[in-house]
Amino acid sequence: MALFPTQASQPADAYTSQAASLSLLPQDSNDPEAQSTKAVKATFITPRDPVIETANGGRLPAVPLDEAEKLNRFKAEAEQSGSSGGEFTIRKDTTELAAAQETDDGASIGDQTSGQSVKPGAPFRTAIPSPKTHPLFPQLPLYGPPTLVRNLQSRAFQLSSAFLSLAFLGTIVLGSLFTSIPLLMQHLNLRLTFRDPNRRRPFYEEEKRREKARNDSASAWKRKRQWHQATPWDGPRHQEDIGLEEEFEPTEGGRDPLICNVGYYAKRVGLDVEEFNVQTEDGFVISLWHVYNPKDYSAASPSRRARDEPVVFPKDYLADSNTTLCQQKPPGKQKYPVLLVHGLLQSASAYCTNDDDSLAFYLAKSGYDVWLGNNRCGFYPRHQMLSYNDPRMWNWNIRQMGVMDLPALISRVLSETGFSKLGLVCHSQGTTETFVALAKEQRPDLGDKISVFCALAPAVYAGPLIGKMYFKFMRIISPGMFRIMFGIHAFIPFMMLMHRWLPGSIYGALGYRVFSFLFNWSDTRWDRGLRDRMFQFAPVYVSAESMRWWLGRECFASQKCILATREESRREEEEDEEDEAGLEEYFDNGKAHPSEEHGEGFESPRWRGRKAWYDEHVPPFALWVAGNDELVDGRRLLRRFERGREPHVRVVHAKIIEEYEHLDVIWAMDMIEKVGREVKEVLWKTAPIEAREFCRVPDGCESIHSGVDSGEV
Numbered sequence: 001m002a003l004f005p006t007q008a009s010q011p012a013d014a015y016t017s018q019a020a021s022l023s024l025l026p027q028d029s030n031d032p033e034a035q036s037t038k039a040v041k042a043t044f045i046t047p048r049d050p051v052i053e054t055a056n057g058g059r060l061p062a063v064p065l066d067e068a069e070k071l072n073r074f075k076a077e078a079e080q081s082g083s084s085g086g087e088f089t090i091r092k093d094t095t096e097l098a099a100a101q102e103t104d105d106g107a108s109i110g111d112q113t114s115g116q117s118v119k120p121g122a123p124f125r126t127a128i129p130s131p132k133t134h135p136l137f138p139q140l141p142l143y144g145p146p147t148l149v150r151n152l153q154s155r156a157f158q159l160s161s162a163f164l165s166l167a168f169l170g171t172i173v174l175g176s177l178f179t180s181i182p183l184l185m186q187h188l189n190l191r192l193t194f195r196d197p198n199r200r201r202p203f204y205e206e207e208k209r210r211e212k213a214r215n216d217s218a219s220a221w222k223r224k225r226q227w228h229q230a231t232p233w234d235g236p237r238h239q240e241d242i243g244l245e246e247e248f249e250p251t252e253g254g255r256d257p258l259i260c261n262v263g264y265y266a267k268r269v270g271l272d273v274e275e276f277n278v279q280t281e282d283g284f285v286i287s288l289w290h291v292y293n294p295k296d297y298s299a300a301s302p303s304r305r306a307r308d309e310p311v312v313f314p315k316d317y318l319a320d321s322n323t324t325l326c327q328q329k330p331p332g333k334q335k336y337p338v339l340l341v342h343g344l345l346q347s348a349s350a351y352c353t354n355d356d357d358s359l360a361f362y363l364a365k366s367g368y369d370v371w372l373g374n375n376r377c378g379f380y381p382r383h384q385m386l387s388y389n390d391p392r393m394w395n396w397n398i399r400q401m402g403v404m405d406l407p408a409l410i411s412r413v414l415s416e417t418g419f420s421k422l423g424l425v426c427h428s429q430g431t432t433e434t435f436v437a438l439a440k441e442q443r444p445d446l447g448d449k450i451s452v453f454c455a456l457a458p459a460v461y462a463g464p465l466i467g468k469m470y471f472k473f474m475r476i477i478s479p480g481m482f483r484i485m486f487g488i489h490a491f492i493p494f495m496m497l498m499h500r501w502l503p504g505s506i507y508g509a510l511g512y513r514v515f516s517f518l519f520n521w522s523d524t525r526w527d528r529g530l531r532d533r534m535f536q537f538a539p540v541y542v543s544a545e546s547m548r549w550w551l552g553r554e555c556f557a558s559q560k561c562i563l564a565t566r567e568e569s570r571r572e573e574e575e576d577e578e579d580e581a582g583l584e585e586y587f588d589n590g591k592a593h594p595s596e597e598h599g600e601g602f603e604s605p606r607w608r609g610r611k612a613w614y615d616e617h618v619p620p621f622a623l624w625v626a627g628n629d630e631l632v633d634g635r636r637l638l639r640r641f642e643r644g645r646e647p648h649v650r651v652v653h654a655k656i657i658e659e660y661e662h663l664d665v666i667w668a669m670d671m672i673e674k675v676g677r678e679v680k681e682v683l684w685k686t687a688p689i690e691a692r693e694f695c696r697v698p699d700g701c702e703s704i705h706s707g708v709d710s711g712e713v
Contacts, residue, residue, distance in 0.1 A: 394545060421687075440613065
C-alpha cells in the first residue's frame with residue numbers, strides 16, 4: 001500500500017474535490033442519483049458565463065468564473081496524467097478570452113467585497129467572489145450542493161426574509177393607502193357636489209364609449225350562448241353575422257372574470273394562444289406563447305411544444321424547413337415573426353390586456369406572427385434539475401436573463417417559424433436585457449438574428465425615482481443585510497400568495513395602488529374599466545438577487561446605468577459639454593475649430609465611440625421614450641446615440657411622447673395611434689428583403705418600402 005499519493009492521483013483528487021463542490025447533490029456516497037448529477041465540466045456560454053454540465057447531461061447555473069476554470073483545468077490535468085477515464089476536450093482559450101475582454105472599468109465598487117469569500121463552503125452572507133468582470137456585473141454567490149449546514153442556513157434566510165420582507169411590503173401597502181386619502185377625499189367632495197370626478201380624465205368620452213361597447217358585447221354573448229343551447233347549429237344566426245365570422249370570431253365572452261389566463265383574453269378577440277416550453281442553456285424552463293388565429297392555423301402537438309434541448313441556434317435549426325410553421329402556408333400567406341418581451345415584475349401578458357387595443361393582438365391581427373416571451377421563473381418556477389427551495393434556482397440577475405433567456409426565446413421562434421431573423425419588441429426590463437445581451441462583451445452575434453429592436457420605455461439610464469426613500473434604503477444596506485431582509489430565493493413571495501388568495505377585483509385595485517405608489521404611475525391615460533385586468537398578470541416570481549442588481553448598492557441603483565459606471569458616464573457628460581462649448585466658441589467668436597486642436601478624429605464617430613457598447617453585429621434600433629417617465633431616463637439614451645457614442649448603432653426611429661408615463665407605451669388608450677402603428681410600420685420596413693418577398697404584407701403597410709439596405713428608415 002502506498003503511503004503517499006502518486007503523482008497521477010493528485011490531479012484526480014483535485015478534480016474530484018472540485019467537481020463535488022459544484023455538483024447537484026453531495027458526492028460523499030455511492031447513491032446512483034448523486035453520481036448521475038455529479039459535475040463533469042464547465043461549458044462557457046460566453047467567456048464570462050459558465051454553466052456546469054453533469055454526468056446525466058443536465059445543466060447547473062451561475063457558477064463563478066474562477067470555480068468553472070478550476071474544474072476544467074483540474075479535469076484536463078487529470079486526463080493528461082491518465083488518472084481519469086473518458087474523453088474530454090477543454091476550452092483552452094477560456095482564460096485567455098476572459099482576460100482579453102477585461103476592460104479598464106476598474107475592479108470592485110467601494111468595499112463591496114470586504115469580508116467576503118470565494119470558498120464554496122463560505123457562509124451565505126459572505127459567499128460572493130471578487131468581481132472578475134465589469135463592476136456592473138459582479139459574480140454571483142456560489143451555492144454548493146445541499147448539506148445539513150447549508151439547508152439550515154437556507155431555511156434561516158427564508159425565515160428571516162419571510163418576516164422582514166413582509167414588514168417591508170406592509171410598509172409599502174400602508175404608504176400607498178395613506179397617500180390615497182387626499183385623492184379619495186377629493187373624489188368624495190366632487191361626488192357630494194354632484195360633479196363627476198372622472199370628467200377631468202383625458203379620455204373620458206372614449207372610456208364611456210368602450211365601457212358601453214363591452215357591456216353590449218357581454219349581453220350579445222349571453223344571448224348567443226342561449227341561442228346556441230336552444231338551437232345546436234354552428235352556422236351564422238343572422239345574415240349580418242356572416243361578415244363578423246369571416247376572420248376573427250371570439251370563442252369567449254361575457255363579463256370579465258378577471259383571471260390570470262392570457263389564452264382566455266385572446267379568445268375574447270377571436271385569437272388563441274399556445275404555450276411552448278423553452279429550455280435555456282443553464283437549464284431553466286421558460287414559457288413562450290404563440291398568438292394565432294385559429295381559423296388559419298392549427299395548434300402544434302404537445303410533443304412539439306415540449307421542452308427542447310439547452311442549445312441555441314444549432315447548426316441545423318433551419319435545415320428541416322418542411323416542418324416549420326413558415327412552410328405550412330403558400331407564398332404570400334406566411335407572416336413575419338415578432339417576439340415581444342415584458343418588463344420587470346410582469347409577464348408577457350402585459351401586451352394582451354386591452355382587448356383589440358393590446359399591442360400583441362393588434363400586431364397579430366395586422367398580419368404578424370406574434371410570439372410572447374417570458375423570463376425565467378415567471379408564474380411557475382421551473383428548472384431541469386433544481387427545485388424551488390434550492391438557492392441555486394434563484395441565483396441570477398439581468399445578465400442571465402439577457403445572455404441566457406433572450407437567446408433561447410429567439411432561437412426557438414426562429415426554429416419554429418423557419419425564418420433567419422425576427423423583429424424584437426421589448427418594454428422596460430425587456431429592453432434592459434436586450435441592451436445587455438447585444439453588448440460586444442456579452443453575446444453580440446445575437447444581433448444577427450434580429451431585424452430591428454423596438455425599445456418601449458428603454459431602461460438604460462436611471463430616472464429621478466431611484467432617489468425615493470424606500471429605494472435609497474435598499475441601496476444603503478449591505479449585501480448581507482439585503483439577503484437577511486429579502487432572502488436568497490424569490491423576492492417577497494408573499495405577493496404571489498396574495499395573487500392566488502384575493503379576488504381579482506380586490507387584488508387588481510390593491511396592485512394598482514401599491515405599484516402606483518412605488519413607481520409614481522397613474523392610470524390617467526388607461527382605460528380604467530380594464531385596470532383590474534391589467535394587474536392580474538403581475539407580479540411574477542423574480543429572484544431576490546435580481547432585485548438586488550436593480551436596487552442594491554453595487555449595480556444599477558448606484559451606477560445609474562446598465563453598461564457604464566457612474567464615473568464613465570460623468571466623464572462622457574463632461575466631454576460632451578466641452579465639445580459643445582468648443583463649438584460655440586468656434587461659431588460665435590471665430591476661434592479655432594476643436595478638430596484643429598485635438599486632431600481630425602475629434603468630432604468623428606470613431607473618436608466618440610472609443611468606448612462604444614456595441615459592434616457591427618448590432619441590429620437597427622427604434623425607440624419610443626415616455627417623456628413623463630420618472631423611472632428611467634430615455635432622453636439620455638437618445639443623446640448618447642445622437643452624440644455619436646455608438647457609431648455602429650443605426651437608430652431608424654426615435655420618438656419622445658411627452659405626456660406618457662412608463663407604462664403608457666403599452667397601456668395608454670391612444671397607444672395604438674402613438675406607438676402601435678409606428679411599431680407595425682418599422683417592423684415591416686426593416687424586415688429582410690427576402691422575407692418581404694414571400695410574407696403577407698401587414699395591414700396598413702402596403703406603401704411601406706424596405707429601408708434595410710437603403711438607409712431610408
